[in-house]
Amino acid sequence: MQALPPGDVGAWADAVxxxxxxxxxxxxxxxxxxxxARRRHAPERYRDELVGELRALVGDDRAVVAAP
Numbered sequence: 001m002q003a004l005p006p007g008d009v010g011a012w013a014d015a016v017x018x019x020x021x022x023x024x025x026x027x028x029x030x031x032x033x034x035x036x037a038r039r040r041h042a043p044e045r046y047r048d049e050l051v052g053e054l055r056a057l058v059g060d061d062r063a064v065v066a067a068p
Contacts, residue, residue: 002018004011019026039045055061 002015004015
């Protein structure tokens with residue numbers, strides 16, 4: 001991940017050069033990031049966490065069973 005200051009043209013140019021120089025590495029990282037994002041933001045995970053929080057709020061201690 002690269003954090004760049006807005007308006008710093010030199011930093012942006014350097015960043016583009018790094019990406020072009022290591023295109024395969026950035027492609028692998030992007031695929032890994034996409035997999036992680038799919039896992040972290042899956043509707044099933046969100047649902048399970050929400051149900052768990054709601055059950056805790058109302059005192060229902062049943063375990064949340066993840067959907068297959």
